[in-house]
Amino acid sequence: MTMQPTRLLLPALAIICLVAAANPQARAGTITGLVATADGQPVAGALVTLWNEARNRKETVYTDAEGRYTLATGFAGKVQLRGRAPMYRDFNVAFDLAADDTQQHNLALVRLTDPQEISDSLTASAHAAALPFPDPETKNTFISQCSYCHQQGNSLTRRPRPAAEWNDVMWRMEGYGAYITYAEHRRIQKLLGDGFDGRPVNAVQTAPFSPEMARARIEEWHAGDTMSFLHDTIVGHDDKLYGIDEGKDVIFILDRATGAIEVVEIPTEADDQVGGRFRGVRLPIGVFTGMHGPHSAAITRDGAMYITGALSGKLIRFDPATREWRFFKIPEGFLWRKGLYPHTIRTDQDDNLWFTVTMSNRLMKFDTKAEEFTDIGLPHGGFLRWMTDTFMGVVLKIIQWFPEQNLQLALSHHKWLNGGHEAFNWPYGIDVNPLDDSVWYAKLLGNRIGTVNRETLEVTEFETPHAGPRRMRFGPDGILWIPSFDEGKLMRFDPKSTQFETIDLPVLSEGEYEMPYALAVHPKTGDVWIAANNTDRVLRYLPQQKRFIAYPMPNRVIWFRDIDFTRDGQVCMSNSNLPAYAHEDLVPAFVCIEPEPGGAYGR
Amino acid sequence: MKLLKSIARHLMVGATFTLLVIATGHLLSYLLG
Numbered sequence: 001m002t003m004q005p006t007r008l009l010l011p012a013l014a015i016i017c018l019v020a021a022a023n024p025q026a027r028a029g030t031i032t033g034l035v036a037t038a039d040g041q042p043v044a045g046a047l048v049t050l051w052n053e054a055r056n057r058k059e060t061v062y063t064d065a066e067g068r069y070t071l072a073t074g075f076a077g078k079v080q081l082r083g084r085a086p087m088y089r090d091f092n093v094a095f096d097l098a099a100d101d102t103q104q105h106n107l108a109l110v111r112l113t114d115p116q117e118i119s120d121s122l123t124a125s126a127h128a129a130a131l132p133f134p135d136p137e138t139k140n141t142f143i144s145q146c147s148y149c150h151q152q153g154n155s156l157t158r159r160p161r162p163a164a165e166w167n168d169v170m171w172r173m174e175g176y177g178a179y180i181t182y183a184e185h186r187r188i189q190k191l192l193g194d195g196f197d198g199r200p201v202n203a204v205q206t207a208p209f210s211p212e213m214a215r216a217r218i219e220e221w222h223a224g225d226t227m228s229f230l231h232d233t234i235v236g237h238d239d240k241l242y243g244i245d246e247g248k249d250v251i252f253i254l255d256r257a258t259g260a261i262e263v264v265e266i267p268t269e270a271d272d273q274v275g276g277r278f279r280g281v282r283l284p285i286g287v288f289t290g291m292h293g294p295h296s297a298a299i300t301r302d303g304a305m306y307i308t309g310a311l312s313g314k315l316i317r318f319d320p321a322t323r324e325w326r327f328f329k330i331p332e333g334f335l336w337r338k339g340l341y342p343h344t345i346r347t348d349q350d351d352n353l354w355f356t357v358t359m360s361n362r363l364m365k366f367d368t369k370a371e372e373f374t375d376i377g378l379p380h381g382g383f384l385r386w387m388t389d390t391f392m393g394v395v396l397k398i399i400q401w402f403p404e405q406n407l408q409l410a411l412s413h414h415k416w417l418n419g420g421h422e423a424f425n426w427p428y429g430i431d432v433n434p435l436d437d438s439v440w441y442a443k444l445l446g447n448r449i450g451t452v453n454r455e456t457l458e459v460t461e462f463e464t465p466h467a468g469p470r471r472m473r474f475g476p477d478g479i480l481w482i483p484s485f486d487e488g489k490l491m492r493f494d495p496k497s498t499q500f501e502t503i504d505l506p507v508l509s510e511g512e513y514e515m516p517y518a519l520a521v522h523p524k525t526g527d528v529w530i531a532a533n534n535t536d537r538v539l540r541y542l543p544q545q546k547r548f549i550a551y552p553m554p555n556r557v558i559w560f561r562d563i564d565f566t567r568d569g570q571v572c573m574s575n576s577n578l579p580a581y582a583h584e585d586l587v588p589a590f591v592c593i594e595p596e597p598g599g600a601y602g603r
Numbered sequence: 604m605k606l607l608k609s610i611a612r613h614l615m616v617g618a619t620f621t622l623l624v625i626a627t628g629h630l631l632s633y634l635l636g
Contacts, residue, residue, distance in 0.1 A: 181632060181636045182632050182633045182636045183632075183636040410625070410629070411625065413628070415628075415629060415632060416625045416626075416628030416629045416632055417628055417632070418628075418631075418632040418636045
């Protein structure tokens with residue numbers, strides 16, 4: 001954060017509220033003001049957030065270099081305004097706002113001095129960085145396997161627990177899919193027990209200010225409850241947001257213009273069962289109660305939405321206009337090894353669909369006209385991974401006879417052959433090159449990217465320079481941008497030269513690491529948007545200028561899994577930490593950033 | 604009938620052997636991993 005001396009001194013700890021005469025022409029209220037420290041220093045890049053009366057929506061802007069802000073709002077009634085900046089105590093003020101009011105609220109922030117209060121205000125990254133990792137290998141495994149679905153070090157996960165409780169937590173997480181060996185289990189259990197001891201963490205986090213922040217605006221809409229899990233959110237042809245609840249088999253449809261949210265249930269067929277093909281696994285308690293496990297979605301030219309049913313192994317077609325549902329069962333194949341956890345899905349230029357099948361180590365094409373699947377097996381990459389790819393279906397079939405007993409932990413060779421997460425490939429992110437329509441995928445645990453020849457179905461893979469390639473995306477210039485989740489890097493890959501470049505992601509203090517998950521490239525500007533899930537920020541990388549703009553989020557504890565762009569210039573996602581009650585607001589939310597005012601960032 | 608019994612016997616032997624291998628693997632991984 002940049003602080004500059006100001007000509008305007010604020011009275012210490014005072015709020016000056018000047019209610020101006022109502023502007024009869026205005027259709028919405030406007031709040032303006034200054035955010036400064038107690039001694040009058042303006043705070044640049046501070047978050048000024050307005051809650052609506054129902055406390056289920058927020059609007060946020062950032063202060064400019066002089067600490068000033070202007071927030072135009074559609075909220076009216078008993079609202080609450082909050083000023084927030086790193087290392088300062090939140091400042092809240094409640095007031096009545098008429099629909100066409102213009103009010104001024106200057107906010108004075110008090111510097112935190114109490115060690116515990118400072119520690120509690122830090123992002124999870126500071127707490128995770130303070131953990132006493134015994135060696136780099138344990139740290140790598142911890143980041144890779146213990147952070148799939150949530151931060152480590154936020155207020156929920158850093159609670160001190162006795163060793164026996166950590167042991168229970170670890171086994172529960174192994175059931176959810178943390179692939180670790182017995183030795184790694186023991187080391188990480190000790191790490192968590194020793195590191196999360198309740199003592200305050202001493203770190204000074206600094207958030208650099210970018211002038212673009214002062215033009216941005218963020219909107220949030222709560223959706224669902226403490227047990228909802230809005231995995232991915234995509235923008236429909238109607239510019240509404242469609243948030244897919246993987247646990248409950250429902251879709252939340254948000255009309256941003258009105259704020260109305262419609263909840264649509266995904267129907268089931270006669271062969272569907274709770275937990276789907278993974279019903280032998282004890283899935284996250286209270287969150288996963290559905291049968292399909294809808295995960296990712298893509299849209300075809302007719303506006304239809306195709307959703308991967310991760311648990312049921314089905315491709316689900318939903319037409320938002322007619323509300324018609326159709327289901328396409330993915331063939332299971334010999335030894336039931338196909339169609340296990342269909343994952344990220346994208347549309348190619350021929351209006352066909354391509355998706356990764358994570359636990360089968362396969363790629364699938366779905367021809368939307370012929371309604372046929374094409375199955376592509378991906379390279380195994382060693383004996384242990386071959387075993388996984390061949391026998392995963394058998395293991396899941398056997399354990400279905402013992403529902404929710406987690407017998408896969410007894411049968412899986414990642415335990416009994418000591419393979420850990422290196423026994424898996426996990427094809428994950430996928431995208432289509434806009435220049436030549438080629439299809440590329442990333443293997444999260446195999447640390448490779450690959451492409452498939454459309455004619456011969458021949459697959460070519462490239463090892464990534466950094467581990468954990470997650471949800472990658474192409475830019476309009478045909479450059480592939482890949483987040484390295486495990487190492488906190490941004491990778492740039494040119495398919496023509498097949499060369500990688502590495503870009504370090506900015507962190508908030510020395511020793512911290514980032515966990516980039518969602519990534520999307522704006523189709524016009526080529527800006528790379530990255531969910532910085534360990535530090536509650538969204539990063540915007542400008543490739544031409546080779547610099548980042550970091551947008552701190554108004555909700556502590558973020559977890560964004562996919563990013564999409566609206567036609568009217570917003571960058572949208574859903575906050576989907578597992579569980580949702582770890583979020584500061586306790587529930588998931590649709591979150592949209594409008595980086596430039598007036599729809600200038602439209603796609 | 605004889606064929607069925609033979610198949611069942613072979614399956615049981617195969618399953619027992621597999622479980623033995625897996626159990627040994629778990630033990631070694633736990634102790635030496």
